[in-house]
Amino acid sequence: MKALIIGVDAGCRPVFDDLRETNSIPNISALAAEGLSTELESQIPPWTPSAWPSIYTGSNPGKHGVYGFVTFDGYDWEVSTADHVRARTLWELLDDHGRSSVVVNAPVTYPPADIDGAIVPGFMAPEEPRCHPEGLFEELVDEIGEYRVYPRYSRDDERRSDEEKIDEYRRLARMRGDAFRYLADRFDPDLGFVQFQKTDTVFHEFEGDPEHVRRIYEETDEQIGAILDACDPDCVFLVSDHGIGQYENFEFRVNEFLRDRGFLNVSEGGKGMPSWNPIRNQLRDGDADRSWDPGLAGRLARGVSRVGVDPRALLDRLEHVGMADAVRRHVPDGVVRATSKQVDFEASTAYMRARTELGVRINLEGREPDGVVAREEYEAVRTELMDQLNDVQTPDGKPVFEEVAPRERYFSGPFAEDAVDIVTVPRDFSEFLSAQLLGDQFGPPTEPWNHKLEGVLIAAGDGVAPDAAVNNAHIFDVAPTVMAAMGVPYSDRMDGTVLPMVSDTGTAPYPAVDGTTLP
Known part of the structure; x- marks a missing residue:
């Protein structure tokens, strides 16, 4: 195995520092001591279903097309899948060079691509997903005994104790490790990619409870150690899609604000x-x-x-x-x-479609099915909205937003028009943004623990300079850096660059995803 990518969802230095004090992550700590460790800035929006495609395509959502848990078609929406990822993935680009890959549990990889190697889809896939090659899921279950994408309970199931739920999370982590080790042995890939998701979910579901967090990370770290021992990769990249932390301030309900200002109408039900x-x-x-x-x-x-x-x-x-x-x-x-x-999309001037998009969409004539804002009025409406949002303050007199910006500041590419029109970045990612209509504009955070911009990157092994000066590393840089570490040029369509701990191999043109027109 030339390179191994280990995805630790929501991994970040504050979490790792706390876990090191109890010696709960010895394998992660050893990797950091051997190689290079740095903060890894996430994107806007810093949420799993958009950020992981950005990691494994090296491009912003305006190029790969996935902005959140769902993808919108007018006012309607559907679950985001690999069909919505319209930039070529790291493993597809490596396939062009005759390099094989084993990918386990990467989010938004269902349905799986046809590559030399194996793909077991992760988060956002249905349970018991179709894998690549055909029949691989059944083979995997026969070999390791059990494999699931999701826990056997719903988050609000009060019939199970916290202890039982954490045990289930640990089982899922073991399944990832067992599956990856089996498939790495079976396919002998050039690239390995395995992702652990519950390192994020434990914060959302259990509000950062230190004991629950420790138990999940201990199991994850044990699986990482077993993978490293079994696969002995030439180089390793441990990557997170974002950080995690406490939201200690307020929840700001954007659609209530828009409703109070006359930009949004509501309907009953639906x-x-x-x-x-x-x-x-x-x-x-x-x-x-x-x-x-x-x-x-x-x-x-x-x-x-x-x-x-x-x-x-x-x-x-x-x-x-x-x-x-x-x-x-x-x-x-x-x-x-x-x-x-519910938001009456057709009758509104602007609305927040989903809180994880971090922004406001304008109901534009000719773009939305029943747009009410004329094209010639678009910039005036957007500017007015941005000015009003910029002025919003919390009940204790602090600004809600760190930045209110036009989407062009963050998104570029053939799918930029699918983004929100106004990007709203909460102050220090301590103000929780909500799209719900709950009467008041402010309240306590619905989820007291949520995403932060600063994740982590650890790189170690052959060709990695542990003392390299790495500043301002971004998740877009992961794919080009891994390709360079494997000795192949990265795509000239990527937004990221090769981080200086490996030798830059330069860019090359690659075929586009079928059906897309790229600049």
Whole structure:
């Protein structure tokens, strides 16, 4: 194995420093001591489904096309998949050079690409996903006994104790290690890529509980050590897509602000804005459908709510009339969403589609299906919105935003128009942004632990200069640096550059993804 990429979602120096004090990550610590360790700046937006494609394509979302958990088509949306990643991945570029790869659990890799090697899709794939080559999932289960993408419980399942949930997370980490070691032995790849996701989720679900975090990272570190021992790669890159930390200030509800300022209208019920909860439940159940619909339970609940009946009081009755599956699948989230106020996209001037996009979209005529803002008014409306957002202060008199910027400052490429029109970067990533309509503009953070911009990069092994002066490393730099470490030129379409701890191999033109027109 020429190069190994180990993805530790949300890995960052503050977390690693705390874990080193209890000797919980000896293998990660040994890698850092042997090689080079530096902060790795994430992108905007710094969330898993957009940031990992940026890492393995070396390009910004305006070139690869994925901005979040869902991809929008007008006012509708569907789960982001590998079909939406429209820049060529690291393993596809290496395939052009006759270099093979084994990729395990990389987010947004379903359906898998056809390469020399193996791909086991990760986060955002349905449970028991189709792998590459065909039939690999069944072979993997036969060999290692069990493999799952998601835990066996939903996050709001109160029937399981925290201890049981953490044990399940640890099992998932072991599955990643077992699968990768088996496939590395089976395919003998030039490149290995294995990603651990629960190092992020443990913060979201358990609000940074130190003991829960320690147990997940201990298991992850043990699997990293076993992979290094079994594969003995020439060089190793440990990479995170973003950092993690506490949000100690306020939640700012952008759509409530837009509603109060006259830019946004609401409607009763419906599919509304994307919510990860029902999508996650579908994927965990093995459902490959890319979108979510309120379904029968949701439509009934919405209907009865209009005549003054509380839909939650009907849940038991719905189960007794043969609707147990629908109830379990979409309640409480589906019913709550189907009966609550939602953004009326068609009737609004501007809105936040999803909080993880970090920005506001303008309902532009000729671009959106029912756009209300004329093209000649676009810049005036955008400037007015930016000015008003720039002035927003928290209840204690501090600015909500570190930056309010036009999208062109962050996104470029053939898919830049799919982005928000106004990028809103929260101050120090300590103010939580929400797209929900909850009455007031401010409240306590829905998730007290969430993403920060500063992740981490550790590089060690042959050809890596541990004393190199690396400043301002960015996630876009990972793909070109790995390609250079493997002795091949990186794509001239990448936004990143080769970090100076390896020798630069220069750029080369590569074929584009079918159906795209790139500059």
